[in-house]
């Protein structure tokens with residue numbers, strides 16, 4: 001019993017000390033991070049200026065496919081959206097925002113699972129899509145977070161939306177709706193109306 | 208500026224040194240305890256205390272006491288209905304598992320405890336859970352009651368504010384499996400395949 005108490009006290013002391021040190025570290029890191037963020041903002045602006053002339057070209061290289069979401073249980077206020085974005089162009093781009101016909105707002109999130117703990121964070125400053133790469137927003141990873149649903153996504157009833165990119169601008173898409181619990185777009189089944197394929201395959205540019 | 212930094216650096220070094228010393232002390236004490244427990248043939252310190260009694264409110268607004276779990280195996284996991292991915296998916300999977308267990312599923316009590324009682328009222332849980340197996344019990348309570356259960360099950364539950372001024376929850380997503388004696392026997396994880404999870408649940412209900 002005595003040893004348990006001692007153990008507790010020692011652990012508390014260690015914890016407290018560690019907290020102080022971590023706080024010091026965090027303060028130092030924040031300072032560094034701020035500086036880095038400033039630098040990045042400047043770089044982005046320079047890049048923007050450089051691409052103004054060939055704006056049309058810059059989104060020729062960006063393609064969006066396999067956009068899907070899931071049917072939600074009754075009373076659900078949020079949903080996750082998934083999509084694959086491929087940048088076959090020569091310039092980096094960024095997914096900076098999105099819209100979904102059945103939600104008030106959309107955020108770009110990253111989910112992680114560490115030792116059984118699910119964590120979700122907003123992707124600060126947009127999700128980078130490097131040239132020659134493909135980024136898959138999928139369950140358990142990056143996703144669009146549909147916040148404040150104004151309606152219920154129903155299985156096999158595609159929902160319209162848009163993706164907004166820093167350079168390519170706005171791209172209209174359609175999210176196929178898979179059943180609750182689906183792990184991939186294949187769960188969306190082949191019931192989407194003819195001509196729409198899997199909903200997400202079709203895309204249009206609009207400005 | 209440089210002098211300031213080096214002073215900070217020195218303080219950090221000293222503090223880390225103290226952390227190391229304290230950690231060694233904790234380790235030594237803990238080891239001693241373990242050896243003592245091993246001599247007495249006991250389980251790992253703390254294992255018997257995982258979980259514990261609670262009284263919450265179910266989705267029908269009725270009091271649910273952990274006493275009603277005595278003598279039957281149960282599966283418990285934590286989540287919230289403002290969850291885009293893992294919570295509805297886990298509820299869906301539990302629904303499928305119960306279906307696959309057949310009549311034996313009636314022995315198993317499945318509990319979904321909210322980590323967001325402010326928004327997950329019994330009414331909200333009732334509506335949300337209507338999409339899943341009706342045998343799944345959803346539990347809410349006061350902030351204090353939920354904090355108490357979360358502590359007993361060592362659940363991480365942290366509020367994260369989103370840019371629209373709302374919030375989401377980071378939380379432990381593991382499903383904990385308890386046998387009829389109330390002892391933690393296994394867990395289900397998101398990374399496991401369906402077969403593995405089903406086999407664990409099958410063993411749990413077979414044993415009773």
Ligand SMILES: [Cu+2]
Nearest residue numbers: 109120145291
């Ligand atoms: Cu999210």
